[in-house]
Amino acid sequence: MQETHTIVVPDVSAEVRQQLLAFVLQLADTSLILAHRLSEWCGHGPILEQDLAMANISLDLLGEARSYYQYAAELEGRGRTEDDLAYLRSAVEYRNPLLVEQPNGDFAHTIVRQFLYDAFHYHLLLQLQAGPDQQLAAIAEKSVKEAAYHVKWSAEWIIRLGDGTDESRRRVEAAITALWRYSGELTTPSATEQALQQAGFVPDYAAIQQQIDEHVTRVFAEATLPVPQGVFMQKGGKTGRHSEHLGYLLAELQYLQRTYPGLTW
């Protein structure tokens, strides 16, 4: 590493610090896993411009993940680096919600997964930016500008696909049916998040959910798509109970460091 990162750790009890570490790792894992999924499209996009768009969004998320992992390493204070945290933790230690580990499927599946996540991500970052944790606020201030481009891109594609051809509509509806059930976990606080909400470090998810609902309803209306109602919501990723997809993803993501520990460019 060439540069040093000026990281300010808040003055809190050891217990809150552990909770904060778990939350920052959850944010890091979420960005990293979605970045990896999007990177799988590289060279396979439906057209060149959208291939580039997905690679760009992937890169933004990877940069955001690095900032969180660097902060997590500092919070943990045991000498582990950002790379150790990303490459040497197993699937049960990962804390990303189930949505982001779902396979790419067709382009419509990727777009629906992205839009559901982007809407949450954008509104979460707006809140974190104004939060009491200086480092999280700084990362959010940086990333929210990028997340705004992401949610604009995925919203426009929801509209093109929903209000497009019979085929695009059939595909986007199938993707919504398959993925909507994973959207609730994003704003369902885990025990750790509840504790941090009490301490003021994690924003009120009910308020964020309301902003997401307005955002999604507006975009779906323009896409002429009905907003699903009363769907049973899956959860588990934020407490380490993942779908079978994550193990395969990590096998690829971590292969090099597991096979040649400590390898660098």
Place this chain on the structure above:
Amino acid sequence: MTVTTNLSLTEDRIWQLLEEVSDPEVPVLSILDLGIVRGVRLEGDEVHVTITPTYSGCPAMNTIATDIRLRLLAEGITRLHIHNQLSPAWTTAWMSEAGKQKLEAYGIAPPQDATGHVLNLFGQEPVLRCPHCQSTNTRLVSQFGSTACKAHYQCNDCLEPFDYFKCH
């Protein structure tokens, strides 16, 4: 080997040297044109340079840090600390006017002030001038271009594609 202490070193001199470090992705721009150097501090013979990333995942940041180190090393500056600062977040408003002119001459449309809310969907893009033929009859091809900081446009008159350094 002779060890020399650079007695004449000043913060102004360091800024001059940084002007000679260019962006690896857009080599006509210096890192000062881009507005990513946030501060220079001289403490005895220790030099502190604070930089900020343009985009979170910008792969050029490591190269820029290396280039700063090499340029200052050539002046005998060995005690260099490069700090990476996230907040306040970089914005294209920090790009110098000279930098914007250099960009256009290089074939990249410089950032324009955003006309509407960042989340407006479809057709809210700024009117851009084609850096090749100066026509303003241009269209957005994709918000995401060849690097994280650029969008992809095309001129409807000369038909040339061009990059737009997007507003951020």
